[in-house]
Amino acid sequence: MMMEIKTIMVIGAGQMGGGIAQVCAAAGYTVYLNDLKQEYIDKGLARIENNLSKQVSKERITQDDLNGTMDRLKPTTDIHDAKHVDIVIEAAVENMEVKGNLFSRLDEIAPEHTILATNTSSLPITEIAAVTKRPEKVIGMHFMNPVPVMKLVEIIRGLATTDESYQAVEKLAVDLGKTAVEVNDFPGFVSNRILMPMINEAIYTVYEGVSSPEDIDSVMKLGMNHPMGPLTLADFIGLDTCLYIMETLQEGFGDDKYRPCPLLRKYVKAGWLGRKTGRGFYQYQD
Numbered sequence: 001m002m003m004e005i006k007t008i009m010v011i012g013a014g015q016m017g018g019g020i021a022q023v024c025a026a027a028g029y030t031v032y033l034n035d036l037k038q039e040y041i042d043k044g045l046a047r048i049e050n051n052l053s054k055q056v057s058k059e060r061i062t063q064d065d066l067n068g069t070m071d072r073l074k075p076t077t078d079i080h081d082a083k084h085v086d087i088v089i090e091a092a093v094e095n096m097e098v099k100g101n102l103f104s105r106l107d108e109i110a111p112e113h114t115i116l117a118t119n120t121s122s123l124p125i126t127e128i129a130a131v132t133k134r135p136e137k138v139i140g141m142h143f144m145n146p147v148p149v150m151k152l153v154e155i156i157r158g159l160a161t162t163d164e165s166y167q168a169v170e171k172l173a174v175d176l177g178k179t180a181v182e183v184n185d186f187p188g189f190v191s192n193r194i195l196m197p198m199i200n201e202a203i204y205t206v207y208e209g210v211s212s213p214e215d216i217d218s219v220m221k222l223g224m225n226h227p228m229g230p231l232t233l234a235d236f237i238g239l240d241t242c243l244y245i246m247e248t249l250q251e252g253f254g255d256d257k258y259r260p261c262p263l264l265r266k267y268v269k270a271g272w273l274g275r276k277t278g279r280g281f282y283q284y285q286d
């Protein structure tokens with residue numbers, strides 16, 4: 001029989017964790033939202049309330065829906081609240097040591113039936129699972145940014161993940177209004193394995209003087225019907241993140257085709273990380 005998920009803990013109230021907590025609470029789940037400090041959670045909750053208020057003013061949801069969603073969010077700095085939940089979705093920083101520590105603690109705290117999921121964009125699920133005594137219940141649940149808008153969830157099966165765990169997570173994703181795809185655990189999963197080499201190639205095209213960033217983005221937008229050009233998207237994701245994922249692909253597959261473009265390295269070294277620093281392939285005012 002498939003396990004039924006009712007209560008959720010989201011770890012990390014940042015960009016992704018906040019979005020994940022929002023969609024889970026909006027779908028009627030009770031959600032413990034955990035971060036290291038109360039102020040980080042408060043910021044996350046304020047962002048969620050702001051998102052929901054915009055939906056109210058566009059008459060997509062009612063004020064009652066907003067209040068209900070906010071009521072279902074339980075802020076907590078105590079990871080021991082994991083003992084109350086059926087699934088933990090971890091969206092803390094992209095760092096193996098941090099995730100390893102979190103998963104070994106969660107394994108001790110959470111009830112036996114609890115699924116431990118991670119929103120990692122590039123770390124191996126199988127390696128995270130190996131720090132626990134329940135690798136069959138460890139799984140990747142990779143949401144896209146911004147979570148409330150993007151329809152896809154990549155569900156990644158580690159080497160030991162069971163069908164039962166997979167199906168419970170798939171049902172949750174569908175309940176959240178998302179489309180789930182099943183992916184095995186290899187570097188970059190499917191999304192970043194295909195996206196990042198395209199972005200890297202676009203950077204090579206700038207590097208080799210083939211064309212300008214604006215024109216390269218126009219080719220992909222107007223010629224291929226992509227909603228956003230690859231260099232605009234790279235600036236949005238963050239060039240440091242793009243570099244990190246290319247390095248993960250190169251290391252994981254040992255293939256030269258994943259070699260990060262020297263221009264990408266140079267921009268990252270210069271601190272030109274895209275939107276978040278005001279400069280990447282483009283310049284930003286705000």
Ligand code: NAI
Nearest residue numbers: 012013014015016017035036091092093094119120121145
């Ligand atoms: P972020 O920096 O906005 O948020 C991370 C949050 O985790 C921070 O609030 C931080 O205080 C908290 N945190 C760090 N260590 C913690 C711990 N031990 N316990 C509890 N909270 C802790 O980062 P973001 O962008 O939300 O990324 C989170 C995860 O989602 C990463 O694994 C990232 O690779 C993944 N991801 C990011 C995407 C993106 O576009 N930003 C897309 C898909 C996945």
